[in-house]
Amino acid sequence: MRVSKKEKRKIIEDFKKHVSSGKVSTFRKYGMQFIMGERSGPYITDITGDKTLINCHSNGGVFNLGHRNTQIIEALINGTQYFDIGNHHLISIQRARLARRIAELMPGDLDYVVFGVSGGEAVDLAIKLARGYTGRHKIISIKGGYHGHTGFALATGDEQYRAPFGPNLPGFVQVPFNDIEAAKKEIDENTAAFIIETVPATLGISIPSKEYMQALRQITHDSGALLIIDEVQTGFGRTGRLWGFEHFDILPDIVVLGKGLSGGIYPITATVFRSPMEEFFRKNPFIHVSTFGGSELGAEVALKVLEISSDPEFLEHVRHIASLFASLIPPLIDKHKNYLKEFRQLGLMMGLVFHEEKHGVIFSKAAYDVGMLSIYANNDRRVSQLLPPLIIEEKHVHEIVEKIDLAISRIKYYSAIFTVADFVGRLLP
Ligand SMILES: Cc1ncc(COP(=O)(O)O)c(C=O)c1O
Incomplete structure (x- = not known):
């Protein structure tokens, strides 16, 4: 889809008047008035056709399989021959098929699934289940973690996202990341659950130690609390394994799936939990409903996503592409050592760590200008998130590395024009 520059200005005006004037003025200020038009594989093109970006953000994993993946679109079209949303109260062929497939692909007795529409909704349900099942109320999360902007999910997050909405809900506590002692101190007989992302993305693609994840598993188990693992970003092969938590040899009690399950085409999320917890819903089968959660059409898409992502060759491909980044980024750190400090990576869950906050922030603008969304x-x-679609090929890796190199070279110039305060909290959350 392409439109003229004049038509683009009209779209921006409509967006400003009827969707968000704040976003329009922010993007105008930084020369980032990009409107997604044509899109394919890892690329998105502005609606005028004037600018193309290689997508290294992928909406946190929504576009794991690239934009408008033809297999996913075909699954959706096939699904429309038989299905619609379905009825959220009745027994459903599609929810049964999809839940069985997820259970087959999960380890241990992670055998039950409740579907949702957004990641936040799936996290909310995980917390409801943890409280309902244990009869306890305390929910522990990590400082800097992120689980969504809905009710309970918001309550697990940092104050900056909650402050305008009044005091936090009671029972929610945050502890520092990767700190076993702090977790040990906080988890007690009132704790319903500890919730953590496998790799906290908003905290800067911080990779936990295996020791930490295993300690969390042990401590929660010993105190009768549940361990909720948020795989919204790390699921579906992002880390080179189907589920990110597999790297840590742990069996969570509840796993939250989102973003990538949609194939970038149809929103669907899932809260997966161990068999014993089903007892809570057996007693209360209608205590949680979601009208669109687990739409029968969406299930057709999600089944195709699982088929593609669980293929051993696909996962091998992710690991191969990740190994290319692992060899090509460190020389960039040497070249730009005044700016770039560290490369964080678990498969294609990657982060470029700059020495200074302002350089991490300004890199987003510099990357945009050289044709990359990061x-x-x-x-x-200080960290720029680097999550390209998992279907990228070697040539894309070289393109991305060249763009990173070029963008860092421009940081000095941009630093003279913009201040961090210009960007922070304004550019993109
Ligand atoms: C780790 C994680 N959990 C949960 C969510 C919330 O998902 P949604 O925006 O679909 O509600 C997000 C969204 O960015 C996320 O990154």
Whole structure:
């Protein structure tokens, strides 16, 4: 889809008047008035056709399989021959098929699934289940973690996202990341659950130690609390394994799936939990409903996503592409050592760590100008998140590395024009 520059201005005006004037003025200020038009594989093109970006943000994993993946579109079209949303109260062929497939692909007795529409909704349900099942109320999360902007999910997050909405809900506590002692101190007989992302993305693609994840598993188990693992970003092969938590040899009690399950085409999310917890819903089968959650059409898409992502060759491909980044980024750190400090990576879950916050933030703008979408992590702005679609090929890796090199070379110039305050909290959350 393409429109003229004049038509583009009209779209921006309509967006400003009827959707968000704040977003329009922010993007105008930084010369980032990009409107997605044509899109394919890892690329998105402005609606005028004037600018193309290689997508290294992928909406946090929504576009794991690239934009408008033809297999996914075909699944959706096939699904329309038989299905619609379905009825959220009745027994459903599609929810049964999809839940069985997820259970087959999960380890242990992670055998039950409740579907949702957004990641936040799926996290909310995980917390409801943890409280309902244990009869306890305390929910522990990590400082700088992020689980969504809905009710309970918001309550697990940092104050900057909650402050305008009044005091936090009671029972929610945050502890520092990767700190076993702090977790040990906080988890007690009132704790319903500890919730953590496998790799906290908003905290700057911070990779936990295996020791930490295993300690969390042990401590929660010993105190009768549940361990909720948020795989919204790390699921579906992002880390080179189907589920990110597999790297840590742990069996969570509840796993939250989102973003990538949609294939970038149809929103669908899932809360997966171990068999014993089903007892809570057996007693209360209608205590949680979601009208669109687990739409029968969406299930057709999600089944195709699982088929593609669980293929051993696909996962091998992700690991191969990740190994290319692992060899090509460190020389860039040597070249730009005044700016770039560290490369964080678990498969294609990657982060470029700059020495200074302002450089992490300004890199987002510099990357945009050289044709790459990579966005800083809002809870550690020294880090630019690098999550390209998993289907990229070797040539794309070289293109991305060249663009990173070029963008860093421009940081000095941009630093003279913009201040961090210009960007922070304004550019993108
Ligand atoms: C790790 C994680 N959990 C949960 C969510 C919330 O998902 P949604 O925006 O679909 O509600 C997000 C969204 O960015 C996320 O990154």
